[in-house]
Amino acid sequence: MLLGPGTLDVGASGGYSIDDGVTIPNTAMSYSGTRALFQADAQYETERWLVAGALHAADLEHDGPTVPETEAQSPVGYYVTGGLNVHDRHQVLARLEGYAPDTPGSSPDDQLVLGYNYDASSVFRVVVNYQASTEDLAExxxxxxxxxxx
Incomplete structure (x- = not known):
């Protein structure tokens, strides 16, 4: 294998619900309709390398007096991470993450995260991250x- 022998972890999940006036996290809207949610992730780790990623998607079929039943929303989010153990207890990482809410007037939000982790002991970890929009890395x-x- 390209990265050497290591451990591969994979996962997937899904859900379906019929909702009436629930609040969806990170939104201010009340939602009525059906929701189908999907998620898949994978992580491959060796003594020196880490490669991980995830995909999250939903299919929201709105209904109610103000939203036509045929109006659908399909938000999608993802991340891809690469990491390197540069020295004993020191790790650097780069992650590209994004979210496309699929709502009128919104635009995808893609972020780049550069990170440094220091494992001070088996109990404590120090984490430092620089996060910026891919549109303007200096901001x-x-x-x-x-x-x-x-």
Missing amino acids: GFLTGRLQMAF
């Missing part, structure tokens, strides 16, 4: 966090 922002395993 990004830097975040940092400390993760603790329980």
Whole structure:
């Protein structure tokens, strides 16, 4: 194999619901209609490399007095990540992620994330990320966090 021997993890999930006046996370709208949700992901990891990706999609069939039943929405999101363990406990990563909400007046939101992880111990990890729109890489922002395993 190109990256060497490693571990491959794959997953998939789906769901279907008939909703009446529910709130969909990250939106301010009340939703009535049917939803079909799909997700698939994979991660391949070796001692030195990490390659991962995921695809999330939905089919939303709206109904109700203000939205014709035939109006559908098909949002899609994804990410692709590549990582390299550069030294003992030090990892650099690059991730391309995107989301296309499929709503009138909206545009796809594609982001590039560059990251650095330092495993300070088996319990603590320091994470630093630079995230920017692929439209303007210079207008990004830097975040940092400390993760603790329980």
